[in-house]
Amino acid sequence: LRTEERQRLARERREEREKQHAAKETQILEKERKAKLQYEKQLEERQRKLKEMKQKEEQRRAAVEEKRKQKIEEEKEKYEAVLHRTLERSQRLETRQKRWSWGGSVTPDSESKTGSKRSTSTANLKQAEGAVTKRLSSSAALLNSSDRARRSQLSPLDSSVISRLLAPTQASLARSKSAATLSAD
DSSP states (O other): OHHHHHHHHHHHHHHHHHHHHHHHHHHHHHHHHHHHHHHHHHHHHHHHHHHHHHHHHHHHHHHHHHHHHHHHHHHHHHHHHHHHHHHHHHHHHHHHHHHHSSSOOOOHHHHHHTHHHHHHHHHHHHHHHHHHHHHHHHHHHHHHHHHHHHHTTSOHHHHHHHHHHHSOOHHHHHHHHHHHHHHHO
């Protein structure tokens, strides 16, 4: 009996140990499975966060690039506006200079703005020019006729100098035209 009893007790202890061993293995396997699931979740979470960070970075870069392009476009528009204003100013200055020069303005803008005024002032200028030329030529003729007697007494060199001095110069003709134009206006 004692031997059988000992064998039975030994068997029961062995079975109990095997059950405990199996339970421990099951616990270990369960822990491993849970750890594996948690690791996979963490990995997925990391990948999701990395993906979000990449998207945010791309959006930020796109926004920065868009701002840069916008700034370049604004600077380009400002530059073109400044260039346009500068060109307008220089054209206005040229128009003013031509308006006050002897030749008058020849730009199409000034002609369209002062079309009727210009045609009348041009006609007045031509009339005044004709009158000035007549006056100059008649005064020169008078001087020539009255001075012919005196010149016959002078040497040929003196007479050529005097005739050159009596002939109207281009500058004096231009001044006369200018005076006639101003008086006609």
